[in-house]
Every structure is written in structure tokens, then in C-alpha cells.
Amino acid sequence: MRYLLLFAPCVVALWAPLYNVVEPRAFGVPFFYWFQLLLVLVSAIGIYLADRIGKA
Amino acid sequence: MFEHLNVVAAAVFVFFFALVTVLGFVASRWKAADLNSIGEWGLGGRRFGPWVTWFLLGGDLYTAYTVIAIPAVVYAIGAYGFFAVPYTIIIYPFLYLTMPRLWAVSHKHGYMTAGDFVLGRYGNPWLELAVAMTGILATMPYIALQLVGLEKVISALGFSGAGVMAHAPITIAFVILALYTYKSGLRAPAMIAFVKDTMIYVFVIAAVVVIPYQLGGFGAIFAAAQKAFDAKIAAGAAATPAVKVAAGLTLIPGQVGPYITLAIGSAMALFMYPHALTGTLSASSGRAIRFNTMTLPAYSFVLGLIALLGVMALAAGVKVGSPQDAVPQLVLWAFPDWFAGFCFAAIALGALVPAAVMSIGAANTFTRNIWKPFVHPQMTPHEESVVAKFVSLIVKIGALLVIFFMPTKFALDLQLLGGVWMVQIFPAMIFGLYTRWFSGSALLIGWASGMIVGTALAWGDTAWVPVHALKWDLPLIGPVDLGLGFAAYNGLTAVVVNMVVAMLLSLVLRSKAPDETSPSDFLDAEAA
Numbered sequence: 001m002r003y004l005l006l007f008a009p010c011v012v013a014l015w016a017p018l019y020n021v022v023e024p025r026a027f028g029v030p031f032f033y034w035f036q037l038l039l040v041l042v043s044a045i046g047i048y049l050a051d052r053i054g055k056a
Numbered sequence: 057m058f059e060h061l062n063v064v065a066a067a068v069f070v071f072f073f074a075l076v077t078v079l080g081f082v083a084s085r086w087k088a089a090d091l092n093s094i095g096e097w098g099l100g101g102r103r104f105g106p107w108v109t110w111f112l113l114g115g116d117l118y119t120a121y122t123v124i125a126i127p128a129v130v131y132a133i134g135a136y137g138f139f140a141v142p143y144t145i146i147i148y149p150f151l152y153l154t155m156p157r158l159w160a161v162s163h164k165h166g167y168m169t170a171g172d173f174v175l176g177r178y179g180n181p182w183l184e185l186a187v188a189m190t191g192i193l194a195t196m197p198y199i200a201l202q203l204v205g206l207e208k209v210i211s212a213l214g215f216s217g218a219g220v221m222a223h224a225p226i227t228i229a230f231v232i233l234a235l236y237t238y239k240s241g242l243r244a245p246a247m248i249a250f251v252k253d254t255m256i257y258v259f260v261i262a263a264v265v266v267i268p269y270q271l272g273g274f275g276a277i278f279a280a281a282q283k284a285f286d287a288k289i290a291a292g293a294a295a296t297p298a299v300k301v302a303a304g305l306t307l308i309p310g311q312v313g314p315y316i317t318l319a320i321g322s323a324m325a326l327f328m329y330p331h332a333l334t335g336t337l338s339a340s341s342g343r344a345i346r347f348n349t350m351t352l353p354a355y356s357f358v359l360g361l362i363a364l365l366g367v368m369a370l371a372a373g374v375k376v377g378s379p380q381d382a383v384p385q386l387v388l389w390a391f392p393d394w395f396a397g398f399c400f401a402a403i404a405l406g407a408l409v410p411a412a413v414m415s416i417g418a419a420n421t422f423t424r425n426i427w428k429p430f431v432h433p434q435m436t437p438h439e440e441s442v443v444a445k446f447v448s449l450i451v452k453i454g455a456l457l458v459i460f461f462m463p464t465k466f467a468l469d470l471q472l473l474g475g476v477w478m479v480q481i482f483p484a485m486i487f488g489l490y491t492r493w494f495s496g497s498a499l500l501i502g503w504a505s506g507m508i509v510g511t512a513l514a515w516g517d518t519a520w521v522p523v524h525a526l527k528w529d530l531p532l533i534g535p536v537d538l539g540l541g542f543a544a545y546n547g548l549t550a551v552v553v554n555m556v557v558a559m560l561l562s563l564v565l566r567s568k569a570p571d572e573t574s575p576s577d578f579l580d581a582e583a584a
Contacts (some may be wrong), residue, residue: 006149013142014316020306022137028275032306036141036358043145044353047152051346055582
């Protein structure tokens with residue numbers, strides 16, 4: 001579980017064909033851009049949760 | 057020289073520069089200790105807590121050159137420049153697992169550099185030398201590129217000089233930087249990083265609020281950018297001979313492979329650089345590092361927003377000779393003079409912090425892994441600090457000379473090549489954190505293979521290119537095609553060769569050299 005939280009966002013980040021599209025847009029920003037920005041936040045939360053599990 | 061000077065912007069710029077100069081000198085008294093010991097001068101006495109480390113590493117890794125170059129690529133070709141985002145996503149989970157181990161073993165044995173660790177672990181001085189040389193070689197052009205970023209914003213202030221005077225402002229800036237780095241060591245960039253990072257955040261937040269407002273929202277911005285790319289592609293097709301322009305709001309098929317491999321290879325290289333390790337090892341605990349792997353992504357997010365400035369520059373109709381002027385010109389277009397001066401000062405400080413840490417990292421490396429083992433083994437910590445301080449000056453002068461006498465394009469190519477070289481110490485460093493199965497000599501030969509392959513791949517027909525199709529016409533063997541159908545980042549291809557060689561040779565060349573580390577050394581209080 002710990003490693004899944006750490007590395008799932010990495011796999012998604014490297015799977016470029018997955019998000020290499022314009023639609024759906026958010027606030028006019030193409031998917032390609034807003035999805036990757038969102039993924040930055042998701043990956044940080046993933047590390048945080050993995051850390052919590054590791055300490056428990 | 058000054059006739060086109062933007063006086064208001066320049067005044068704000070000079071004010072902030074003067075402010076950090078004072079901070080740089082005052083920093084010598086921060087967490088007061090004997091700065092004539094290399095551990096204090098070059099590593100801040102390993103006493104930087106989570107927040108200081110956050111500012112220092114953030115200021116150190118997200119450089120002025122990044123703020124200029126990433127949006128420049130987006131401005132020129134679009135989506136491809138966004139590779140910096142997956143690159144910075146994959147790096148932190150990896151750091152979370154590996155860097156606390158490196159910190160713990162370094163703390164236990166007093167290691168300050170990559171070379172120190174490699175020597176202690178594998179007992180092979182030649183591998184240590186290879187690791188140290190790679191770090192210094194890759195860092196030099198990187199420092200030079202910080203100067204390019206600095207020069208771009210100074211020219212945007214309206215300063216223009218001829219001959220010797222053309223480089224006068226960056227020379228003055230660098231001499232001042234060299235002086236306070238000499239005096240205060242790593243404390244200077246750590247303290248300045250507070251100011252620099254805060255300013256960068258203010259600049260970027262203002263930009264992503266104000267500029268879309270001026271341009272009618274993100275929908276209009278991306279529509280305008282799409283038009284600009286379409287026009288570029290049409291112009292390329294109409295030219296004789298026709299040029300196929302690879303640009304657009306999403307990746308074209310041929311860019312996907314390079315996009316992914318560039319992200320992986322760059323991520324593997326980043327924490328091999330001396331300046332990244334200096335920033336990491338100066339942390340006060342493994343916990344401080346773990347904390348940073350969760351909080352540094354804030355900078356990655358900002359970097360993504362900075363990349364979007366390239367799209368905004370297209371939409372604003374900014375026309376520049378070199379894409380690297382896109383961000384400075386966009387700032388002038390969008391903001392009143394005083395705030396433009398503030399933004400330029402933020403970018404300029406973004407050059408000084410990494411340049412200082414890089415020169416300290418290179419100086420530590422030279423002193424500990426080249427001078428001490430090969431020239432003067434009986435050095436005291438005091439003598440080490442004397443050599444390191446002196447080398448930090450030499451490194452900065454070297455970077456200035458690169459800018460004076462070398463075309464910028466060449467410095468840029470060298471920096472790309474530097475990344476390809478830097479990743480070649482990855483196997484020795486990272487595998488070494490977990491196992492001693494690899495032998496020092498096998499890793500050394502692997503390193504040499506990776507360096508040769510990486511450099512050879514970069515030697516393209518047109519220019520030095522960062523990616524290469526996975527098919528080659530090998531001497532003696534003939535054409536080889538892996539059949540994967542995409543091009544890959546040279547650094548990644550080369551480090552794979554490096555790993556395979558190191559693995560195969562480790563089967564044969566077993567090492568009897570001493571290993572001064574024990575498995576428990578790699579665990580800090582928390583992991584144990």
C-alpha cells in the first residue's frame with residue numbers, strides 16, 4: 001500500500017498518451033496541462049499518506 | 057549604454073540586489089560557528105531544519121535558467137516543454153525512499169559529497185575520482201547558464217553595452233556573489249533563498265492572475281496559442297525546402313517517447329548533481345528530508361505555472377529574436393515598471409542562489425575527492441576550507457569566462473550533455489545505498505561505457521541533440537534496431553548501457569576492497 005501510494009502517481013505521470021488530449025478543458029485550460037498540474041498535488045498527498053502509514 | 061534604461065524597473069532591481077548582498081554577508085553570523093572548518097562553510101554544519109532546507113533546496117533546484125528556459129520551450133514548440141512537470145512528479149517519491157538513507161550514512165561517516173560516499177562504500181579511489189570529475193564537469197556549464205538567465209533580465213531592463221561593457225553588470229553581480237559566498241559559505245544562499253523564493257511566488261501568482269485577466273481568460277490564451285502554432289507549422293510547410301515543425305498544444309506522436317524518457321533521465325540525474333546533494337546533506341535530519349519530499353512539490357506546481365507563461369507570451373503576441381526573451385518581454389508587456397523590476401530581481405536572485413550552491417558543491421567535491429586524496433592526504437578541516445573557498449572563486453571565474461568566450465548555444469548544449477554525464481553516477485550512488493553486490497571496478501567500467509555512449513549519441517549531424525532513435529549503425533556490428541519505434545533521451549539510453557555493463561562485470565570482478573559502512577548506518581532514528 002505504501003509503495004502504491006508513492007508510485008501510482010509516477011506511473012500515471014509517465015503514461016503520457018493517457019493525458020495527451022485537449023478535452024475536457026478546465027477554465028479553458030486543455031486537459032494536458034491541468035491534469036499534470038493536478039497530478040503534482042496528488043503525488044504530494046500520496047507521499048504524505050505513505051509517510052503516515054510508514055510511521056503507524 | 058543607459059539611454060534605453062527603464063529607470064523605475066532598474067531602481068527596484070538594484071534595491072533588491074543590494075538587500076540580498078547585505079544578507080549574504082550577515083549570513084556568516086547566522087547559527088554562528090567556525091567558518092574555517094569545511095563542514096561549517098560548505099555544509100552549514102548539517103544544521104538546516106525542515107523549513108530552511110525547503111527554501112534552500114527550492115531555491116537551488118528551481119533556477120533562473122529554469123524560469124527562462126522552460127517557458128521558452130513552451131513558447132517555441134508548446135506541450136513538449138511541459139516535460140518538466142512529470143520530471144518533477146516522479147522525483148519526490150524516489151527521493152523519499154533514497155535520500156534519508158544517504159543522509160544517515162553520510163551523517164554517520166562525515167561524508168560531504170557523492171565521492172566521499174562512493175569511496176567509503178566501495179573502497180575504490182578511481183571510482184571516487186570518476187564520480188567527482190563528473191560532478192564538476194556537469195556543474196560548470198550549469199553555473200554558466202545561470203549567468204545567461206541573469207543577462208536576459210538585465211538586457212530586458214534596457215541595459216545595452218558594447219564590447220567589454222556588455223558583460224559588466226553580470227561581472228559585478230558575480231564578483232559580489234563570489235565575495236559573500238567566500239565569507240559565509242552555504243549560509244549565504246540559504247538566507248538569500250528566503251527572499252528569492254518568496255519573490256518568485258509573488259511574481260508567479262501575480263502573473264497567472266493578471267495576465268489571463270488582460271488576455272480574456274485561459275480559453276482565449278490557448279486558442280491564440282493554437283493559432284500561433286498552426287501559423288508556424290504552415291510557414292514551415294510553405295518554406296522551400298519544406299520544414300516539418302513539431303509544435304502544438306499537445307504532444308505529436310514522435311514527441312511522446314522523448315517526453316517520457318527525458319522526464320525519467322532528468323529525474324535520475326538531478327540528485328546526482330553536487331549542488332543537489334549539498335542542499336540535501338546540509339539538512340539536520342532524515343525527517344527534514346522526508347518533510348521536503350512532501351513540500352517541495354509546491355515548487356513543481358509553480359514551475360508548471362511558469363511553463364504556462366510561454367503560452368501566455370504567444371497569446372500576448374510577444375515577438376522575440378530568441379525564445380529565451382519571451383518571459384522577460386511578457387513581464388514588460390503585462391506589468392507596470394516597478395513590478396517588472398521586482399519580477400526581474402526575483403529571476404536574478406534565482407540565478408544567484410543556485411550559482412552559489414553549485415560553486416560550493418563543486419568546491420567541496422574538488423577539495424575532498426580530488427585535492428585531498430591525490431595531492432595532499434594529510435589535510436586538516438581548516439586547510440580543506442581554505443582550498444574549498446578558493447576553488448569556489450575559481451569556479452565562478454570559470455563560469456564567467458564561459459559566458460565571455462563561448463557562444464550561448466554551446467553552453468546550452470554542454471549543459472544538456474552535462475545531464476547525460478551526471479546520470480552515469482546513478483548506479484554507483486543509488487544501488488550503493490542498498491547493496492554492495494556491485495564491485496567498484498565494474499561500476500567504474502560501467503560509468504566509462506555510459507559516458508562514451510552518451511557523448512557519442514549526442515554527437516548528432518546537425519547539432520548536439522538530446523534524444524536519439526533506438527536504432528544505430530554500429531561499427532563492426534552493422535545496423536541495430538530495437539524496434540521500439542520511438543526516440544529516447546540519450547542520458548537514459550546511456551545509463552541503461554552503464555547498468556548492464558556494471559551488472560555483468562560484477563559477476564566476474566568480485567571486489568575485496570573494504571566497505572566501511574554497515575547496513576544499520578543507512579537507517580536514521582525514524583527508519584530504524
